[in-house]
Amino acid sequence: MTTLSKFQNDFTNNIIGYSAIGIILSTCLGSVAIMTTLMHGHTLLQMLFVMITVVFCSMHNASILTVQKPQLIFKLLIASTVVNTLIIVGGMLL
DSSP: OOHHHHHHHHHHHTHHHHHHHHHHHHHHHHHHHHHHHHTTOOSHHHHHHHHHHHHHHHHHHHHHHTTOOHHHHHHHHHHHHHHHHHHHHHHHHO
16 A cells, blocks of 8 residues: 555545634635745736646635545645646746
């Protein structure tokens, strides 16, 4: 069993607690990603990055609020975390 499948299995078994933590993580990472993006101006490219951040965070939060399957919520949490982390790192490198 891989580490990712162990995390997914634990997430599925404890969906209530992890959903609350996931909303906090997604929202906090999203706000930092938007802050680091807007530190470099407000051109069309920065607004595109802001839109991508908002879309991924909103998809994850909406999947929890609409009571989707735990596997979908977990995959959206991973996607939101990866995308926002890449945007943060990219914003710090520029």
